[in-house]
Amino acid sequence: MSNQAMAVCYDSQSCIKCYSCVVSCSVENRTRMQHNGSKDVMISSNEPLKHYNYLTVKTSQQGVFPNVKSIAALKHCFHCENPKCMDICPTNAITKEETGAVLISERLCVGCQSCIDACPYDVPVFSKETGKTYKCVLCNDRLQAGLKTACSDACPSVAIFSGTREEVIAESKKRAEHYSKVFGKEFIVYGADKVNNHVGTLAYMTIAPKEDRDAYLLPENPVSKTSITRDVMKVAGIAGVAAVGVGIAAHARHWVKNKENSPYNHHD
Amino acid sequence: MSEKRVQLFTSMQVWYHKHIIHFMMFFIITGLPLVSDYFSWIAYMVGIPFSLGAASSLTSSDVLATGVQICRIIHRISAVLWLLISIPFILTMLPKIAKWGITPKLRKGQGVISYIKEGLGDNKRIYIDWQYPKYMGKYSFLQMVAAWAVIIVCIAMIASGIVLWFRPSFTIETAAFMRAVHFIGFVIIGLFLIFHIYFAILPANRAGYKAMFGDGTDSEEHARKKHPGLFNQ
Numbered sequence: 001m002s003n004q005a006m007a008v009c010y011d012s013q014s015c016i017k018c019y020s021c022v023v024s025c026s027v028e029n030r031t032r033m034q035h036n037g038s039k040d041v042m043i044s045s046n047e048p049l050k051h052y053n054y055l056t057v058k059t060s061q062q063g064v065f066p067n068v069k070s071i072a073a074l075k076h077c078f079h080c081e082n083p084k085c086m087d088i089c090p091t092n093a094i095t096k097e098e099t100g101a102v103l104i105s106e107r108l109c110v111g112c113q114s115c116i117d118a119c120p121y122d123v124p125v126f127s128k129e130t131g132k133t134y135k136c137v138l139c140n141d142r143l144q145a146g147l148k149t150a151c152s153d154a155c156p157s158v159a160i161f162s163g164t165r166e167e168v169i170a171e172s173k174k175r176a177e178h179y180s181k182v183f184g185k186e187f188i189v190y191g192a193d194k195v196n197n198h199v200g201t202l203a204y205m206t207i208a209p210k211e212d213r214d215a216y217l218l219p220e221n222p223v224s225k226t227s228i229t230r231d232v233m234k235v236a237g238i239a240g241v242a243a244v245g246v247g248i249a250a251h252a253r254h255w256v257k258n259k260e261n262s263p264y265n266h267h268d
Numbered sequence: 269m270s271e272k273r274v275q276l277f278t279s280m281q282v283w284y285h286k287h288i289i290h291f292m293m294f295f296i297i298t299g300l301p302l303v304s305d306y307f308s309w310i311a312y313m314v315g316i317p318f319s320l321g322a323a324s325s326l327t328s329s330d331v332l333a334t335g336v337q338i339c340r341i342i343h344r345i346s347a348v349l350w351l352l353i354s355i356p357f358i359l360t361m362l363p364k365i366a367k368w369g370i371t372p373k374l375r376k377g378q379g380v381i382s383y384i385k386e387g388l389g390d391n392k393r394i395y396i397d398w399q400y401p402k403y404m405g406k407y408s409f410l411q412m413v414a415a416w417a418v419i420i421v422c423i424a425m426i427a428s429g430i431v432l433w434f435r436p437s438f439t440i441e442t443a444a445f446m447r448a449v450h451f452i453g454f455v456i457i458g459l460f461l462i463f464h465i466y467f468a469i470l471p472a473n474r475a476g477y478k479a480m481f482g483d484g485t486d487s488e489e490h491a492r493k494k495h496p497g498l499f500n501q
Contacts, residue, residue, distance in 0.1 A: 090302045090311070091333040108333040110340065112302065113435060117444040128436055229448040234304055237455040244459055248466050255398070255470065262398030263493075264471040 004081055004100040006143045007168035008152060009189070009205040010074050012216060013179050014159035017059070017072050024154030025055040028139065051127035054136035055151055060215060073216045074206070076151075077102060077123045077136035078191060081200025084227040085115035085124060085135075100165070100203030101138035109133055118230075120199060120222035138203060168205065176207050186210040190218045198223050274491045276406070276476065277484035284357040285480055287350075292461065294346040298339040299454060311335030314342075347429055369406030370415040373497070384409065394472050405497035418460060425453045 029052040058073045083102045086094040093108035094115060104115070104124070111131040115124045124135045139149035143162070147153070152160040161171060169192045176187040188210045191202025199222055208216040255262075277285075298314075300307035312328070315335025319326055361368070374383050387409025390401035394408065401408065407415065428446035435443040468477050475486045475494065492499050 090305070090308075091336045092305075092308075092329055093333065105329075108329050110333055110337040112336075112340065113443070114302075114447075116440060117447050122440060126436060226444045226447055230451060233448075233451050233455050237458065240455065240459045241462065244462050248462070251395070251466075254396070258398055259471070262471070263400060264398060264474065 003096050003098060004079075004165050004201055004203050006099040006101075006138070006162065007165040007203050007205060008138065008149050008160065008162040009168050009172045009207060011159045011161075011172070011175055011207040012072065012209075012212075013175075013187075013207065014157050015072055016157045016159070017070065018156060019057060020154040020156060021074070021151035021160055022053070022055050022057060024150045025136075026053050028142075028150035029054060032141070051125050051130065051132075051134040054134070058217065062212075062215060069212070071212060071215045075123070075217060076204060077138070078121055078199070079136075079138050079203035081194075081202070082198065084118040084120065084199070084224045088114040088118040088227060088230065090114065097140055099138065099140050099143045101140035101143070102135075102203075103137055103140060104133060104135060106130075106132055106134075114226075117226040118224050120219070120224040120227075121217070136204070165203070172205055172207055179207070179209075183209070188213070188218075190216075196221050196223070198227075272488040273485040274488045275484055276479045276486050276491065278360075279484060280357060280360045282480060282482075282484045284353065287353055291346050291350040292457075294342060295350075296458070298343040298346065301336055301339050302343075303451065303454065308332060311339055314338050344433060347426075347433075351426070369498075370412045372412065373405060387412075395467075395470070398472065400493045401496065403497050404495055406495055414460060414464070418457070421453045421456050421460075424449050425457070428453065 030049070033052075054076060056075045058075055060071045060073070062069045062071060079100050079102045083094065083096055085104075086096055086102060090112060091108050091110055093105045093110070095103050095105070097103060109132040111126065111133060113124075113126050113133060115133055115135075116122075116126060124133045126133050139147070139151075139162075142149055142153075149160075149162045152158075152162040155161075161168065163171075169189070172189040172192055176189050179187040186209070187207060189205055189207050190213070191205035194201050206216060206218055208218060213220060297310060301311035301314075311332050312335055315331040315333070315338065318334050318338055319331045322330075365371070372383060374380070386403050390404045391408050391410050393399045393401050394404075428450040431438050431443060431446040432450060438446075467473060468480075475490050479486050486494075
């Protein structure tokens with residue numbers, strides 16, 4: 001079974017900027033705490049618990065009146081096909097589920113924040129209060145129960161929609177094609193196809209004008225310098241140890257063959 | 269008849285060197301599980317005794333997480349203790365930096381290139397030809413280069429380690445950069461240690477090895493042959 005079975009898509013053009021998705025996400029996470037018994041109703045309702053706000057919005061306005069564009073970029077985990085956060089996690093606290101969700105186990109996370117360094121989208125958030133790292137869970141429990149994600153369930157304009165990957169991609173591409181015709185500029189479905197070899201495809205996609213890609217926090221070539229450095233240094237380290245080992249073995253052989261003539265051999 | 273002895277290493281150097289071996293061992297053992305999952309078994313080994321008696325519902329992932337967390341704690345405690353014991357060492361050694369023997373000492377009128385050629389020639393004489401050097405002072409040229417490299421890398425490791433410990437006080441970019449510095453520094457130190465241990469146990473360095481793990485002295489007769497530059501100055 002594919003590890004990107006389900007998907008969510010944010011259609012930036014249908015978004016009416018009501019931010020119900022943000023509220024719904026926060027409420028759902030607080031309700032989850034009550035479900036699993038980790039927090040009671042009072043705490044989950046009244047405490048700020050900022051680390052449970054998995055979905056945030058970065059708004060900006062571009063251009064000069066009357067040609068002003070209002071942009072609402074959603075900041076959330078994209079649930080990469082090749083999650084770099086998972087690769088770097090030393091405690092295997094991060095897993096890639098069959099739905100496509102990349103999950104951090106709160107129980108196993110030791111708060112080393114390696115995932116923060118490894119994420120090319122700068123998504124995971126560290127909580128000083130709990131000493132652990134958090135990020136969007138793609139409502140994995142809801143998807144498994146056949147429900148929509150909390151963000152898509154709350155969206156009154158169906159600007160966020162979820163379902164099987166095939167369904168979501170088909171709908172996203174149809175919308176992107178339509179927008180391209182209507183607005184006369186290219187629209188992309190970011191994450192439907194492989195973004196690059198580093199992250200692969202994404203389970204949380206975005207429909208946005210190609211020209212506004214950066215404003216929507218959708219880098220063309222997302223890479224994690226930390227992950228690349230780590231991979232390079234792992235290879236360099238292994239190659240270095242091998243080279244040093246070979247060098248030492250050759251040198252030791254040279255010593256054994258010549259030690260009879262050496263004054264060091266007779267010194268005590 | 270008792271032979272005349274010369275002091276190669278001070279008691280402070282001998283004391284610090286012995287302790288640094290322990291600290292390096294702790295740094296490496298506790299750092300490896302964080303570097304790569306090839307070394308998760310170390311974290312498991314550390315985590316198992318601490319998980320005994322805990323709930324029977326503990327999974328192997330719980331044991332791993334426990335081990336990694338304990339490794340992180342030991343890593344940081346080792347760093348603090350190492351810094352603490354470094355204070356008297358630095359205070360004692362810094363005023364005598366000129367006597368460390370790791371600063372190049374060019375003869376009057378000698379050019380840098382000529383000095384480097386002489387130094388490398390001595391290294392070849394000792395480790396390829398197995399003969400005594402002609403010019404070497406307390407340390408060979410390549411030992412001096414390695415010493416400075418280690419000092420610089422250690423400073424980088426301390427700085428990056430502090431940033432990683434208190435990372436919420438720094439930007440994500442700074443922390444990510446320092447993580448790379450810490451990792452690269454570890455690889456350099458690791459490779460250096462393999463070389464260092466190998467060369468330390470070579471017969472050419474037997475006297476130095478005994479001095480470092482003994483009273484810091486060598487016979488003057490041998491020291492004059494192995495470190496002619498030390499006596500010519």
